[in-house]
Amino acid sequence: MTKENDSLSAKALANLIKSRRSIRRYTAESIPQETILRLLETAVWAPSAHNRQPWRFAVLTQATDIERLAATMGARLRADRTADGDDPAEIERDVARSYARLTGAPVVIIVCMSMTEMDHYPDPHRTRNEWIMAAQSTAMAAQNLLLLAHAEGLAACWICAPLFAPELVRETLALPPDWEPQGLITLGHPAETREKNRAPIDTKAKFL
Numbered sequence: 342m343t344k345e346n347d348s349l350s351a352k353a354l355a356n357l358i359k360s361r362r363s364i365r366r367y368t369a370e371s372i373p374q375e376t377i378l379r380l381l382e383t384a385v386w387a388p389s390a391h392n393r394q395p396w397r398f399a400v401l402t403q404a405t406d407i408e409r410l411a412a413t414m415g416a417r418l419r420a421d422r423t424a425d426g427d428d429p430a431e432i433e434r435d436v437a438r439s440y441a442r443l444t445g446a447p448v449v450i451i452v453c454m455s456m457t458e459m460d461h462y463p464d465p466h467r468t469r470n471e472w473i474m475a476a477q478s479t480a481m482a483a484q485n486l487l488l489l490a491h492a493e494g495l496a497a498c499w500i501c502a503p504l505f506a507p508e509l510v511r512e513t514l515a516l517p518p519d520w521e522p523q524g525l526i527t528l529g530h531p532a533e534t535r536e537k538n539r540a541p542i543d544t545k546a547k548f549l
């Protein structure tokens with residue numbers, strides 16, 4: 342590859358990164374399994390601590406599975422917010438919105454991580470750091486997935502809800518016991534556009 346090509350593809354990559362948005366509404370068009378597999382196979386080229394590849398992905402394409410998950414998570418959201426003493430009407434709006442977001446996506450990917458192949462330590466400090474490294478590695482693969490989906494003209498959004506109810510998600514979907522849900526990605530063909538800004542880089546980075 343020439344230097345010129347290198348810089349051209351760097352520019353294309355920069356544009357791709359900048360133009361990706363979290364899209365929460367999708368058309369009814371389904372996504373072929375080959376496409377999902379292609380995204381996953383590429384996403385896992387993310388770096389990972391010790392190259393242990395702690396990411397795990399549970400892919401839901403059946404509406405009944407997505408509905409079951411959405412209903413279960415909605416019930417948990419309702420219970421948690423009721424316990425917080427929030428306004429019941431506001432809770433129902435939130436529950437309905439979360440249900441519609443999930444069931445409106447043709448594909449839902451539960452992003453999980455497993456500690457089985459990570460290092461194990463006798464002390465809580467290093468155990469926690471190893472867990473964080475697994476979570477960081479998993480998030481990198483997830484970001485790859487979001488970018489690749491965007492590159493294919495698809496749209497996606499990371500949703501954090503499974504992190505707040507990991508056992509519930511694991512039970513509802515009968516996931517292996519070592520799979521720790523970190524979040525989920527809704528995926529589909531975009532039915533909306535979004536705009537976002539970023540804070541100036543000098544408020545987030547310093548040359549020391």
Ligand SMILES: Cc1cc2nc3c(=O)[nH]c(=O)nc-3n(C[C@H](O)[C@H](O)[C@H](O)COP(=O)(O)O)c2cc1C
Binds near residue numbers: 362365498501
């Ligand atoms: C860790 C994480 C958790 C998020 N959780 C949610 C969520 O629960 N619901 C949602 O609609 N968006 C969620 N998002 C998407 C963010 O709202 C979105 O990335 C942010 O507003 C910036 O917009 P952009 O992705 O279009 O640039 C999450 C993003 C990240 C990285």
